[in-house]
Amino acid sequence: MLQKLDVDLWEQAMRVVTHLRPVEYARLTPDLIVAFASPGFATVLPQPTAVIEGQALSDVLWEFAGLEDALTAVFQQERPIFTLERINRTQAAGGSRYFDFHVTHLSVPEPGLLLVAEDVTAWGALEQELVQERNELDLLQRRLAQANEQLQRLDQMKSLFLSMAAHDLRSPLTAVAGYTELLQKNGEMVSPTKRSEFLTIIQTQVKRLNRLIDDILNLDQIERGLLQIERLPVDLNQLVQNTAADFAYLVARNQHNLQTNLTEDALVLPIDESKMQQVLYNLLSNAVKYTPRGGEIQVTTRREGETAVIEVADTGLGMTAEQVSHLFELYYRSDEVRSRKIQGTGLGLFIVRSLVEAHGGTISVQSEPDAGSVFTISLPL
Ligand SMILES: Nc1ncnc2c1ncn2[C@@H]1O[C@H](COP(=O)(O)OP(=O)(O)OP(=O)(O)O)[C@@H](O)[C@H]1O
Ligand SMILES: [Mg+2]
Incomplete structure (x- = not known):
């Protein structure tokens, strides 16, 4: 039996811990007999047991049968902790609860072992949710990377288009600039037929320029879904x-x-x-x-x-x-x-x-x- 001070201390510590994850605990003697069990310890057992204290650990928690050597090693402080994870307890009301059992060395009030049973049902569900969210995040990241790649490709295409469009715009402009200069500088020497021919060229090239610009504006409208x-x-x-x-x-x-x-x-x-x-x-x-x-x-x-x-x-x-x-x-x-x-x-x-x-x-x-x-x-x- 724990003394009054120990009980108070334990209860205070456990209230903090169980607030995070519900916890039950027991103190074991070096030869693995349950010396003390917390009030709700029965809920972590596979079968209802009227009296827990005084029983051999492997009689109330079958999962520990055959693990005596490992537990003795903990008692002798050859290993710091022994853990059994995700032990399933089917509930009478349906569904399952999951417990993690941890055994550590205990030196007060007398040498022995502390067995902590942690209810990780909610924790497990959280973990599962987390894994699912991480998967979704991975998927989103992959999609983002793909979208990014596509954007980069489009960006490259746009640059290519701009340089080609600039090239296309320049050639009619060169013709317009050339013929106007020719008419301006040598106007008197150009025959009326030639003059009219040059003016037609200028007009044609100006129209071509106009349409190139229309093309670019149309493309912009089409791409933004604003075509009217x-x-x-x-x-x-x-x-x-x-x-x-x-x-x-x-x-x-x-x-x-x-x-x-x-x-x-x-x-x-x-x-x-x-x-x-x-x-x-x-x-x-x-x-x-x-x-x-x-x-x-x-x-x-x-x-x-x-x-x-x-x-x-x-x-x-x-x-x-x-x-x-x-x-x-x-x-x-x-x-x-x-x-x-x-x-x-x-x-x-x-x-x-x-x-x-x-x-x-x-x-x-x-x-x-x-x-x-x-x-x-x-x-x-
Ligand atoms: N009448 C045609 N005869 C043979 N090939 C054609 C003809 N019309 C279009 N093409 C082919 O289709 C391609 C696309 O034509 P499109 O009009 O979209 O672009 P472009 O003429 O190259 O450039 P832009 O019209 O933007 O100045 C051309 O580059 C050419 O390979
Ligand atoms: Mg074309």
């Missing part, structure tokens, strides 16, 4: 005619033949005129660029039921099925056009498809290497 379509009734034939006319200079310079075959049907539909012009501009610019000198370019309009169709056909480089499958990806350019050093940023068709789809339309392509390409746009009337 302002619909007004537009005569599609008229729009095709005007846009084709804007290409007269480029077509002539490349010795192409550009033909428009416009339907007699009235094709007036509610569309965003400047955005649809951007679509046509991109398709025509591709047809001119990717067709070797002296090619045939045809723009056709027709009505198919409740659909207005625009076709842009060329007799140019054409594409393999593999190339066509990447055609509408942002920044995609075929190896073919890269190796031929034909200028471009791979923006055009991505924007074209976004604009056509924003109008509720579709775009499709038919192409074969060296046999030209046909781009077909369908718009609901």
Whole structure:
């Protein structure tokens, strides 16, 4: 039996500890007999036992049977502690509780052993939650790393795009600067025909610049999900005619033949005129660029039921099925056009498809290497 002072001391210490994790305890004699058990010690036993004190430890806690040597080693202070972890106790009311048993040397009030039974049920659940949260955290971290990688890739693409766009913007500017300087310095010596030719070049290049800037602004709107379509009734034939006319200079310079075959049907539909012009501009610019000198370019309009169709056909480089499958990806350019050093940023068709789809339309392509390409746009009337 513990003396009064010991009991007080123990109880005070245990109140602190059990506040953290519920604890029961017992004092054992050196020959492993229970000398004292805390009031709730019965709750850690596998079976109800009326009298605990005076019993052999292995009779009340079967888990300790056969462990006498280890416990004696603790008593002789050859090892500091002996622990049995996560011992399961099925509860009458259902469910399980888990206990950790720790045995340490005890020198007061007389030499023996202290057995502490710690209820780690809640602790175990917490640990499990912690493991789960750590797993979730790991997953989040992995996702974050992936997103980061993607952002870096996009960032690199953006830098690449900026340098290419700057390059694209500079070439029309160089032409404009060159021809204006020529007219300014040698104006009197330039014949009226030449003067008008130079002015056409300047005008064409200024329009090209304008459209490049529109492309960049459109891309920005598409990427931020802010693309706005302002619909007004537009005569599609008229729009095709005007846009084709804007290409007269480029077509002539490349010795192409550009033909428009416009339907007699009235094709007036509610569309965003400047955005649809951007679509046509991109398709025509591709047809001119990717067709070797002296090619045939045809723009056709027709009505198919409740659909207005625009076709842009060329007799140019054409594409393999593999190339066509990447055609509408942002920044995609075929190896073919890269190796031929034909200028471009791979923006055009991505924007074209976004604009056509924003109008509720579709775009499709038919192409074969060296046999030209046909781009077909369908718009609901
Ligand atoms: N008419 C065409 N004939 C052959 N290849 C084409 C044609 N149109 C597009 N392509 C291929 O598709 C790629 C993507 O075209 P897209 O218009 O998106 O970009 P780009 O012309 O390279 O540059 P950008 O239009 O931004 O100046 C081109 O680089 C080219 O490889
Ligand atoms: Mg293009």
